[in-house]
Amino acid sequence: MNFNWMAWTGPTAAFFLIILGMLITMTVWEIRVPGGAPRRGILGFETTRGDRLFVSLLGSAFIHIFWLAFFSLNLWWAFALACVYAVCVFIWV
Amino acid sequence: MIAKQVNQKAWFMVLPVFLIVAFSAVIPLMTVVNYSVQDTFGNNVFFWVGFDWFRDLIHSERFHQAFLRQLLFSGIILAIEVPLGIAIALTMPKKGWGVPLCLVNMALPLLIPWNVVGTIWQIFGRVDIGLLGHTLAALGIDYNYTQDPIAAWLTVIVMDIWHWTSLVVLLCYAGLCSIPDAYYQAARIDGASRWAIFRYIQLPKMHRVLLIAILLRFMDSFMIYTEPFVVTGGGPGNSTTFLSIDLVKLAIGQFDLGNAAAMSLVYFLIILLCSWIFYTVMSNVGEESSPKGGA
Incomplete structure (x- = not known):
């Protein structure tokens, strides 16, 4: 099959592969160590592991957008900040 | 503690839907990225x-500017349609011949396609041949939605209210019909006022359908395209150019695919964030107000 019409690039392919990898990791994690039942975190609402991944990804997207809007520093700093944010979400939210 | 039995094989039943969504949504989204x-x-x-x-x-x-116009539009129509929908649902009969009459009348605007609604209001509002525009002109009111931005906004908002308030009404009516009579009997024994019945019985019982109504209306109004495009074409000037209209101008009018793709993604993320916030807040409000461990 020809996927040229999708205009693939190396970085975007890597981005989607990382997302896919995250979903597979979450599945394996849940099978190996079940514990995805809802819990109430610091934001005061119940989240499962899947919810926390969603919050991490959505928040990371907005961190990158705000970084582009307000800072002229390299976007890798925003990526580092998003990683820290995701870890915090998984621990406390 | 008894572990809950979950049959994971049921997920295979979702596989066809997953494949259809992948084909119709995920692959196009990847292309946009x-x-x-x-x-x-x-x-x-x-x-x-x-x-x-x-x-x-x-x-x-x-x-x-397009984003602010879109937010303003969604805010205005939610602020009008939700209270109006609740008010109409509260006045609808619960039994008798009036029930089918009201339900059919309420459902009628929902059955009309978006472009037809736009065309109806485009003609309805015209000063030369439209009933609304002609009547307003005869009354001495200066109304011309093709030249006056306020008239254009009013037309688009009233059109949306006419088209979509019924959805809120029908959802709220379904919520109201599910309240058992015992609640009202208990309220009567306690001598509760009409407001107290609404505040402590009807509103909490409607909150789930209201959540769906607000979510649907927010998402629909935030991505509204056809109706304002048919009526005003985004004008006069850019006064009713909402995000979706601007996006189409950018992608198809100017053929700026990269710029339009970036705008689509930011637009998508904003809708995703707002919908998630609405859903989380409203589902948690329900959980806090309902007793734990109940059926």
């Missing part, structure tokens, strides 16, 4: 530009 980091001059030839389109978009005055 690919477009958003490249530029093209046609002929399927692309050049890597990184995050330049996003940078341009975020600092674009045109995007800011």
Whole structure:
């Protein structure tokens, strides 16, 4: 099959592969160590592991957008900040 | 503690839907992501530009204005349609011949396609041949939605209210019908006022359907395209150019695919964030107000 019409690039392919990898990791994690039942975190609402991944990804997207809007520093700093944010979400939210 | 038995095999039943969604949504979304980091001059030839389109978009005055117009539109129609829908649902009969009559009348606007609604209101509002425009002109009111931005906004808002309040009404009516009579009997024994019945019985019982109504109306109004496009075409000037209309102008009118792809993604993320916030807040409000461990 020809996927040229999708205009693939190396970085975007890597981005989607990382997302896919995250979903597979979450599945394996849940099978190996079940514990995805809802819990109430610091934001005061119940989240499962899947919810926390969603919050991490959505928040990371907005961190990158705000970084582009307000800072002229390299976007890798925003990526580092998003990683820290995701870890915090998984621990406390 | 008894472990809950979960049959994971049921997930296989979801597989066909998953494949359809992948084909119709995920693959196009991936393509949009690919477009958003490249530029093209046609002929399927692309050049890597990184995050330049996003940078341009975020600092674009045109995007800011379209976004603010969109927020204002969604805010206004939610502020009108939700209370109006609840009020109409409360006045609808619960039994007798009036029930089918009201339900059919309420459902009628929902059955009309978007472009037809736009055409109806486009003609209805015209000063020369439209009933509304002609009547207002005869009354001495200066109304012309093709020249006056306020008239254009009023037309688009009233049109949306006419088209979609019924959805809120029907959902609220379904919520109201599910309240057992015992609740009202208990309220009567306690001598509760009409307001107290609404505040402590009807509103809490409607909150789930209200959540669905607000979510649906927010998402629909935030991506509204056809009706305002048919009525005003985004004008006069850019006064009713909402995000979706601006996006189509950018993608199809100017053929700026990279810029339009970046705008689509930011637009998508905003809708995703707002819907998630609405859903989380409203489902948690329900959980806090309902007793734990109940059926």
